[in-house]
Amino acid sequence: MENFPYQPQDEEGPVFNEPWEAQAFALVLALHEKGLFSWQEWASALSEQITAAQASGDPDLGNTYYQHWLAALETISQQKNLSNEEELTSRKSLWRAAYLNTPHGQPIELSAGEVS
Amino acid sequence: MPHDHDHDHTEPxxxxxxRVKALESLLVEKGLVKPETLNTIIETYEHKVGPRNGAHVVAKAWVDEEFKQALMNDATEAVANLGYCGRQGEHLEVVENTAEVHNLVVCTLCSCYPWTVLGLPPAWYKSAPYRSRAVSDPHAVLKEFGTELDEQQxxxxxxxxxxxxYLVLPQRPEGTENWSELQLQQLVSRNSMxxxxxxxSPRxxxxxxK
Structure with a gap:
């Protein structure tokens, strides 16, 4: 895998601060391995997000790197017709509702979001 | 989104x-990614996720007695003051290894894990054998990790x-009396926590x- 400028790393590889960052990282690798986009396409989607964030005054690329990563992943998924904004938005609301409908300490199932 | 306080719920x-959950669940449903593939990728990187936060906490407790007291009194708050915050509702407790007691953490039911300080749980932590044997035969588990305790521990x-x-506060290794907090962090492995x-040990x- 290629290295990206600003990606939080140590001598052994990428470093994550929270589980969602690793999840977003893995999604990109998995989609790329399946041939849904080239690494070049991914690199340019990511660098566009980073450039835009820098232009709007992003103070700390180390902490916000995976936010850009996630934004680039959402963008490329839509460009490649893997998903669209409408279903992403409604699915996000469904997950939020699932958390709110699930008693604390129990596993969160997406179906719980459909209960009113 | 209305926030109903009348019934038990989980804070989103x-x-x-x-956003990640939304995208991931949609891509899985469409058959574009497999959850197993994601797990494999994540497991490859898991040891790089987060344990340095825990190492920071431990090394600071070794050199800063005031911080250590705060940590033992209320770990959730002491750790949050260093900038490591969990989702609402998770409490962290630090258990200290001493000459008499060695602490071992497990989640027998599933794989609850202090990820804010340790990152993602390693695969063996989530495995059924570890979950049952950590309770039934902890001595054998430690031995498999090559860990020798003093007889009186x-x-x-x-x-x-x-x-x-829970987060284990390991004993500070001998021969590190003049070490800085930053140097000490290198001694704190995920497994020790x-x-x-x-x-x-320094050696x-x-x-x-090498």
Missing amino acids: PSDLEL KIRVWDSTSEMR IGVELAR QLEEKD
Whole structure:
């Protein structure tokens, strides 16, 4: 895998601060391995997000790197017709509702979001 | 989104986490990614996720007695003051290894884990054998990790829940009296904070860096 400028790393590889960052990282690798986009396409989607964030005054690329990563992943998924904004938005609301409908300490199932 | 306080619920995670969950669940449903593939990728990187936060906490407790007292009194708050915050509702407790007691952390039910300080749980932590044997035969588990305890040290096993997570404060290795907090951090491995290993000795660190 290629290295990206600003990606939080140590001598052994990428470093994550929270589980969602690793999840977003893995999604990109998995989609790329399946041939849904080239690494070049991914690199340019990511660098566009980073450039835009820098232009709007992003103070700390180390902490916000995976936010850009996630934004680039959402963008490329839509460009490649893997998903669209409408279903992403409604699915996000469904997950939020699932958390709110699930008693604390129990596993969160997406179906719980459909209960009113 | 209305927030109903009348019934028991789970506080939703951050917007970023919800976005990842939304995209991931849609891509899985469409057959574009397999959950197993994601797990394999993540497992490859898991040891790089987060344990340095825990190492920071431990090394600071070794050098700063005031911080250590705060940590033992209320770990959730002391750790949050260093900038490591969990989702609402998870409490962290720090259990200290001493000459008499060695602590070992497990989650017998599932894989509850103090990820804010340790990152993602390693695969063995989530495995059924570890979950049962950490309780039934902790001595054998430690032995498999190559960990030798002093004869007088008792093992105390802590079973994590969704509400309570545990972090082991390992004993500070001998021969590190003049070390800085930053140097000490290198001695604190993820496994030592779960309790299956001890903190590295200065000699082990030298060998690791070779």
